[in-house]
Amino acid sequence: MKELLRFLIKYYYALLFILLESIGIVILVRNNTYQRTRFVNLAHTISGNFSKKIAVIKDYLTLHEENRQLIEENNRLYNLVKSSVSISYTDLQSEKESFQRLEYIYIPARVINNSTNKQFNYIILDKGREDGIEQDMAVVCSDGIVGVIKEVSEHFSSAISFLNRNLQISAKIKKSGHFGPLQWTGTGHQKARLKDIPHNISIELEDSIVTSGYSAIFPENYMIGRISDFSLKGGNYYEITVHLSTDFKNLRNVQVIKNLYREEQMDLEERTRND
Amino acid sequence: MTKLLPRNIFRFFVLVLIQVLIFNNIQLSGYINPYIYILFILLLPFETPGWLLLLLGFLLGLSIDIFSDTLGMHTIASTLTAFLRPFVLDIIAPHDGYEMGTKPRVLYFGLAWFFKYAAILTIIHHIVLFYIEIFHFGGFFSTLLRVFLSSAVTLSIIVLSQFIVYRQ
Known part of the structure; x- marks a missing residue:
């Protein structure tokens, strides 16, 4: 016992180092094998509010750019309406059918944390399960695609950014x-x-x-x-x-897309594969 | 000694904030990511006991990890940097050792000494960090390039900060 104590005292520096380093490695490895976003979500209950406050400040600073994007989006939608009026009757008919079958629902969300400088980037959104977000939904913005939802908590969700080598x-x-x-x-x-x-x-x-x-x-x-x-x-x-x-x-406003027929389509694909 | 404590705690928070809010958002040409927060480990007083040094290194890395969604990576690199600090200090010690009352600053030991001290620890830290990040795939040399470019930028900022904060 005495020997052990003496050993511990003599080498406590190296032992403590090994202990702390092991904790670090455990955290890292668990995050890579399991869904690492799960832990990130946990960490976000701590830093979520913090990030939200920063996002508010960032929002304010980018108002100008956001206005520009909204105007562009508006123009685009205007154009859509105009063109749908001037097309021929048959086109109109098919357009109508596609409207009747609502396929996608868009849920607006805000980016509260985002990274671009790593090999596996993730994006945190301020909408969660309560707002209808589910796993594997698409995330887009008015300019193009953004990523895919990976993990969902009550009020937040995390998405794999397209800037992620796994996607x-x-x-x-x-x-x-x-x-x-x-x-x-x-x-x-x-x-x-x-x-x-x-x-x-x-x-x-x-x-x-x-x-x-x-x-x-x-x-x-x-x-x-x-x-x-x-x-x-x-x-x-x-x-x-x-x-x-x-x-x-420069990601601020994004839309999460819910495909209403996804399960049906996946189910069919699954059955076809099994035959 | 009583004066040292609040000053170091303050430095801890300031560096974490600067890292998270400013430098994590900087990415020059896809290769350069400066990680200046290790300046905290560099500037700790010589008298810091070993256990405290390791714990602070661990906490520093963990804080950065939590705010940049990289759980584990910075913790490992930062703890290692803290662990190696006493050995690096031994290796580059001046002839008559470190006198009582001095701190690891440019002011006491000159620019050449401080640069050597910061360079060794920064490069070790960056090598560990970038290779943990890249763990899954190849790209050995492009990562090496990232290590050295980022180290160069981090070092420049660290050395410059010494002249800005500790003016005579």
Whole structure:
């Protein structure tokens, strides 16, 4: 016993170091294997209010920019209305049908914490289960896509940012309709890579990239970005660099999208796969 | 000694706030993320007992982790930096050792000494931090580049801060 005590006293510095470092490693590893956002959520009950206060100040400082975005969004909606009036009767008929089947519900939310400078970025929103947010819903803003909801607590939710190496979404070239997986490149905050586009179709710089809608998370034809560079990889497939239209450094107002038919679609896909 | 306590507590909070509110939002060309909060560990008095040094390093990292959603990463890097501080101080000690009443500042030991001291600990801290972050995939050399570029910026800020805060 005496020996043990002497040992402890002699090496307490190294032992304490090992103890604290182990705690750190446990925290890190648990976060990586389980959903790390779970812990982040816990931490946010502590820092949530703090972040909220900062968000209020940031909101105020960016009022000008926000006004501009709202005006743009307004214009876009105006245009939609006008064009739907001037189209032909048959178009009107199909438009009507699509209105009757309401597919997506938009829930407005505010970003209260966001990072862009890590390899696995997450975004915290100020809406939670109480506001109808659920796991795997899409998050978008008026400029483009933002991410996918990962964890939900009572009043907050956390989303995997598109700037996260774990997130891959299905995107297509608007002009030709060819689709492939799109993933962030890991550097910068506006570059992503689109793969698996066959070499025999023609693409051009500045072509629009939009969501394909296959994943039942994002609605179809939602703007993602434009082609900024492309090259042939191995001769058969293009490797396309996409400039994202969302400014992840300046995220304030976002919309969470609920797909009303997601479960039905997933169920059907599941059954088809099982056969 | 009684005067040292509130001053260090104040420094702890100020550095955490500066890190979380300003430097966590800075990302130059995707490579440079300065982490200046370790200045707190650098500036602790020589007389700080070992257990306190380690605990403060741990708490400092944990605070940064909580506010930047990186649970564990900064805790590990910061605790290690605190652990290594006495050894680094030993290695670069001046001939007659550290006199009573002096502090690890440019004012007492000169710019060259302080720079060496800050550089060793900053680079160790950044190496550990960036390699934990990158853990899952390759990119060894691009991470090394990030380590050195970020270290350079962190160091410049730390050394500059010494001239701004401790003017004669």
